[in-house]
Amino acid sequence: xxxxxxxxxxxxxxxxxxxxxxxxxxxxxxxxxxxxxxxxxxxxxxxxxxxxxxxxxxxxxxxxxxxxxxxxxxxxxxxxxxxxxxxxxxxxxxxxxxxxxxxxxxxxxxxxxxxxxxxxxxxxxxxxxxxxxxxxxxxxxxxxxxxxxxxxxxxxxxxxxxxxxxxxxxxxxxxxxxxxxxxxxxxxxxxxxxxxxxxxxxxxxxxxxxxxxxxxxxxxxxxxxxxxxxxxxxxxxxxxxxxxxxxxxxxxxxxxxxxxxxxxxxxxxxxxxxxxxxxxxxxxxxxxxxxxxxxxxxxxxxxxxxxxxxxxxxxxxxxxxxxxxxxxxx
Amino acid sequence: xxxxxxxxxxxxxxxxxxxxxxxxxxxxxxxxxxxxxxxxxxxxxxxxxxxxxxxxxxxxxxxxxxxxxxxxxxxxxxxxxxxxxxxxxxxxxxxxxxxxxxxxxxxxxxxxxxxxxxxxxxxxxxxxxxxxxxxxxxxxxxxxxxxxxxxxxxxxxxxxxxxxxxxxxxxxxxxxxxxxxxxxxxxxxxxxxxxxxxxxxxxxxxxxxxxxxxxxxxxxxxxxxxxxxxxxxxxxxxxxxxxxxxxxxxxxxxxxxxxxxxxxxxxxxxxxxxxxxxxxxxxxxxxxxxxxxxxxxxxxxxxxxxxxxxxxxxxxxxxxxxxxxxx
Numbered sequence: 001x002x003x004x005x006x007x008x009x010x011x012x013x014x015x016x017x018x019x020x021x022x023x024x025x026x027x028x029x030x031x032x033x034x035x036x037x038x039x040x041x042x043x044x045x046x047x048x049x050x051x052x053x054x055x056x057x058x059x060x061x062x063x064x065x066x067x068x069x070x071x072x073x074x075x076x077x078x079x080x081x082x083x084x085x086x087x088x089x090x091x092x093x094x095x096x097x098x099x100x101x102x103x104x105x106x107x108x109x110x111x112x113x114x115x116x117x118x119x120x121x122x123x124x125x126x127x128x129x130x131x132x133x134x135x136x137x138x139x140x141x142x143x144x145x146x147x148x149x150x151x152x153x154x155x156x157x158x159x160x161x162x163x164x165x166x167x168x169x170x171x172x173x174x175x176x177x178x179x180x181x182x183x184x185x186x187x188x189x190x191x192x193x194x195x196x197x198x199x200x201x202x203x204x205x206x207x208x209x210x211x212x213x214x215x216x217x218x219x220x221x222x223x224x225x226x227x228x229x230x231x232x233x234x235x236x237x238x239x240x241x242x243x244x245x246x247x248x249x250x251x252x253x254x255x256x257x258x259x260x261x262x263x264x265x266x267x268x269x270x271x272x273x274x275x276x277x278x279x280x281x282x283x284x285x286x287x288x289x290x291x292x293x294x295x296x297x298x299x300x301x302x303x304x305x306x307x308x309x310x311x312x313x314x315x316x317x318x319x320x321x322x323x324x325x326x327x328x329x330x
Numbered sequence: 331x332x333x334x335x336x337x338x339x340x341x342x343x344x345x346x347x348x349x350x351x352x353x354x355x356x357x358x359x360x361x362x363x364x365x366x367x368x369x370x371x372x373x374x375x376x377x378x379x380x381x382x383x384x385x386x387x388x389x390x391x392x393x394x395x396x397x398x399x400x401x402x403x404x405x406x407x408x409x410x411x412x413x414x415x416x417x418x419x420x421x422x423x424x425x426x427x428x429x430x431x432x433x434x435x436x437x438x439x440x441x442x443x444x445x446x447x448x449x450x451x452x453x454x455x456x457x458x459x460x461x462x463x464x465x466x467x468x469x470x471x472x473x474x475x476x477x478x479x480x481x482x483x484x485x486x487x488x489x490x491x492x493x494x495x496x497x498x499x500x501x502x503x504x505x506x507x508x509x510x511x512x513x514x515x516x517x518x519x520x521x522x523x524x525x526x527x528x529x530x531x532x533x534x535x536x537x538x539x540x541x542x543x544x545x546x547x548x549x550x551x552x553x554x555x556x557x558x559x560x561x562x563x564x565x566x567x568x569x570x571x572x573x574x575x576x577x578x579x580x581x582x583x584x585x586x587x588x589x590x591x592x593x594x595x596x597x598x599x600x601x602x603x604x605x606x607x608x609x610x611x612x613x614x615x616x617x618x619x620x621x622x623x624x625x626x627x628x629x630x631x632x633x634x635x636x637x638x639x640x641x642x643x644x645x646x647x648x649x650x651x652x653x654x655x656x657x
Contacts, residue, residue: 182588264520
């Protein structure tokens with residue numbers, strides 16, 4: 001299966017400060033890709049840059065292709081055909097993404113008019129169908145309500161319905177469930193997984209919640225300080241993370257079972273892009289770092305087991321699963 | 331054991347409005363909640379948005395006045411809000427909020443903010459206050475050179491450390507934390523959770539920890555109360571409660587927690603929206619979303635019943651099961 005989107009050598013800098021460093025990323029047709037990492041690691045910037053949504057002070061180099069179309073620094077009309085049409089994006093805070101003074105029904109039909117040229121009754125019927133599809137109860141009766149009359153979870157459903165209006169090939173969901181209650185988060189994840197299957201749509205799921213990523217994605221890229229540091233199939237990466245950063249992200253999650261021990265946080269914070277450390281950007285926070293790591297930056301290389309990894313001293317391929325955790329907690 | 335905090339039958343009613351010209355409608359945000367907090371204990375309060383957990387937290391400090399019920403702190407009734415006695419007592423009970431940037435004054439240095447409670451409560455001398463600030467910064471893991479910094483120069487996790495240091499400045503006996511780590515990345519969240527645990531061990535602090543993150547609550551709290559529409563529906567030691575939830579709502583909450591490596595299949599996905607406190611359903615408030623609801627659930631409000639020695643639950647069905655076990 002061909003790749004739907006190919007990102008090659010994508011770099012972004014704000015006012016001359018690089019924040020994204022030659023990222024390569026592919027999304028296949030109908031694939032669900034997860035992007036994880038702490039805030040400020042470039043997960044959202046990657047896709048905002050790809051869709052030309054960054055402010056003008058951002059300098060973007062490299063290439064993002066959708067089929068035959070080049071998106072980086074593309075003229076506005078070309079981008080507008082793609083945005084909302086072939087690639088749609090939803091964000092963390094649905095209530096601020098919806099217009100508070102326009103009825104949701106009208107906002108839905110506006111999207112349908114823009115992307116599919118539907119008007120009048122046809123647009124209304126399609127809007128109602130989409131609202132049904134994403135699970136808004138009594139869509140007909142609530143067509144003329146305003147966003148504040150819906151709950152947070154329902155607003156996110158409406159955002160998803162609007163994103164589906166253009167029948168996109170790829171949906172980019174940027175922390176879509178972070179602001180929601182756990183019970184509602186489960187509903188939205190379930191909805192995204194179902195829609196992807198029904199509409200044969202690709203999905204990029206940006207989240208810092210590894211649990212949520214595991215549930216909807218097939219492949220995961222872990223980003224740190226503007227670079228991909230580990231990438232592979234979900235099962236492989238989650239069963240046996242090999243980059244100490246990926247491992248650290250897992251160990252920091254409290255568990256719902258087992259003993260209540262101290263947690264194992266990753267010490268320190270994500271480096272400031274103005275002031276990136278020498279060598280591997282993670283080395284100051286890494287318990288495995290050696291002299292080499294502080295001097296040389298490891299490249300993202302394909303490993304024998306199929307994943308890509310940027311670490312000079314990765315965790316072993318098999319066994320030794322518990323050792324780091326025990327070391328940190330004791 | 332004597333309790334640090336005893337709350338009985340707390341009720342908080344807000345006046346909401348139904349529609350633009352609608353009649354004033356009472357909204358029972360907290361509806362008859364009783365709880366106990368032991369010394370050095372951490373009590374978790376979990377529930378969805380709108381369940382009344384934050385309102386309850388503010389009521390425990392007397393910040394939000396109760397329409398009914400009583401709060402006793404350290405064996406004595408809580409003085410009325412804004413009285414001199416209440417203000418003096420506030421030195422012993424403090425609050426930590428979700429958004430540290432909003433809780434900090436962006437024009438004051440870190441050191442000045444941590445010092446502020448000492449100035450307000452007139453504790454110590456000029457010199458002893460400065461020493462206390464240095465001590466506190468060290469205790470929460472801030473570097474001495476950060477004393478002169480401003481909030482915007484710190485990261486999210488560091489800001490939350492400042493808020494915690496400030497809350498502890500007056501040697502508080504009780505801390506009410508309202509979603510203190512929800513805005514932080516998991517890696518940083520773990521740092522702050524560990525910090526709270528360590529501080530508690532060192533100072534014997536009691537904590538009320540309000541959160542919708544069950545995993546964090548389980549890790550940090552000794553006991554947990556689950557709230558639904560202003561009432562406690564289940565309570566118990568956190569390990570038992572999460573390992574074996576009895577109330578159908580708690581079961582759904584526990585099941586909705588995403589864990590790495592567990593797929594969606596086979597989980598109980600709770601249908602329906604978080605409930606609206608202005609439209610409280612009759613009978614058990616949870617029955618419209620409950621998979622097991624029967625006729626009795628639609629009519630009678632279940633009371634909190636003991637389950638064994640250290641747990642309670644408010645559910646007709648669970649009460650029935652327990653009776654059947656006994657018989």
